[in-house]
Amino acid sequence: MSKLGGWASLPVLAARVARGEISAESLTEQALDRIARHDPTLGAFLHVAADQARECAHAIDAKRRRGAPLGALAGVPLAIKDVLCTADQPTTAASRMLAPRLDGRSGSVGAAWLPPYDATVIARLRAADAVLVGKTNLDELGMGSSTEHSAFGPTRNPWDHQRTPGGSSGGSAAAVAAGLVPGALGADTGGSVRQPAAFTGSVGLKPSYGRVSRHGLIAFASSLDQVGTLTDDVRGAALLLDVIAGPDPRDGTCAAKPAPALLAGCRDAELTGLRVGVPDEYFEAGIEPEVESAVRSAIDALGRLGAQLLPLRLPHTRFAVACYYVLATAEASSNLARFDGTRFGLRIDAGRGFSAGQRREPRAGTGDGAGAPAPGEPAALYEAMVCATRGRGFGVEVKRRILMGTFVLSEGYADAYYRRAQRLRTLLRQDFERAFADVDLLATPVSPTVAFPLGARTEDPLGMYLGDVYTVPASLAGLPAVSVPCGLGAESQLPVGLQLLAPPFEEARLLRAAHAYELARGALP
């Protein structure tokens, strides 16, 4: 483990900067230095914005010297998953589609897309005086569970460089776990914050669906996507969510509910009276014994803190992965229609821009359908450009999901797949509603395994999907969920995550309990 340590919790760092005990510039230099020294090995960052970060830190220190009040994240260096739009930093979603001159694994972003605006969460971080040091690696467009499906090459797990950090927010998780930055934003569609947090020993929070604005988040599956946080501790997650949560007129799916003060609620050291459900289905065949053992020990610790532990059933859990991979791919196939070579990123004009030896006719995806425009007509030229751009711009996992989504939405199949999955989603939600009538929180594992070796699942997409079995149910039900490190696997000596889930918009309850557990657990190795 190349954990560098040395970062205090986010609220502590911000308070020290606000009091003038440490400067934003020194924190920023510390982060930039760690990135320069360690990221060539880890590959967590796609872009480091050293100049902008230094300017920003300088301005924050000047503001403090003037006596102006500083924001809640004063001077704290943060990393951002490269799926959130930043107007001053390239944004690629780890896709060739937005990094047209990407040169293989050498990793130069080249002439990558520069968004015309900041995502709402980015604007809120800036307004809170955070320092954004760079953009982190991910599975292309958020599609994957290992950060290996990045057009820039994989990120490595700081605990074992031959293993994945999980995904898709693997770059953010590795950056936090290795101590390059004290916090980062990720995004979670089916577990993309929680699973990498578990694999790297970080705290990963996925808020309720609707808690955080998605304006400026590059969309994958819009009924599931949420911006989340990766931090060293629960109080850091609470502070980040305090800053980014809340209604946004630019996102109609962002709930009108005001966000509660979460950091202020993280103070209890005991859980007397809290009812914690432990669903049988999350401990069935497939879970590694060392993961089960670590998670059950953590649940016992909740009991010792005063929580009442109640076994229960969530009977539709075993259908969740099938449900998720129908709905998420269906939504992705629609959302990704925007990548058409017109408004941003890559364009491959038919007949131009191809390297030698590539055949033009006939190719799948062009002009063989009824009613297709004749070759040479303006509409045919446009169509050929769109098909060629998408064929060259997307990586294999994205293509797989677009084709899958196209299939499940196509006439003759939508009833048997898409609508069936929508009904299953109702049953999954009802499972949780019934459970939360009897308990306040649920406690489960995050992943059936610890971090797996690089390359272990890249040739087995279905095997990769099945690893999401414990994270997709909360996504499908829109629940807030957090992954908290609960020790190391006895055999592998790799981190294991405890997942806590709460009813929608009960982040305060969720983080209060996660914080109490963290206090009782003590420092990790």
Added chain:
Amino acid sequence: MPSPLPRRPRADGAWHSTTEHDVSRSTTPSTAKPPAPTVVGREQVRQLARLARLELDEDELEPLGVDLGRILGYVQLLGEVDRADVEPFVQAPTARFDGRPDEVEPSLSLARALQGAPCASERGFEVPGTSRTT
């Protein structure tokens, strides 16, 4: 919504090379078993790619077909619990934003909106076949 897939098995049997049946039965009500494509053939991958406007190389067709077949085979699981009396879930009911006043606010300048385009004029995005560039 993409245009329809063919409603009958193709002559080469590509869609269901191991499980032969009439795909038109896939519109059956939710109590029936869904179709069980365990192998997705090259021609069907080609057809899906056309619907998705995705140009694929010939050597991509077969591996994608194998993967799609495995994934579609797995999601047949949904047929085991399907109940026609359950309402499909569409969107989280508590997550609706109540709207905002209908007031004009500043928006992106044309130049900024066009800054990331692969090809643009002073008037807007340009694409082959419908612009002066082609």
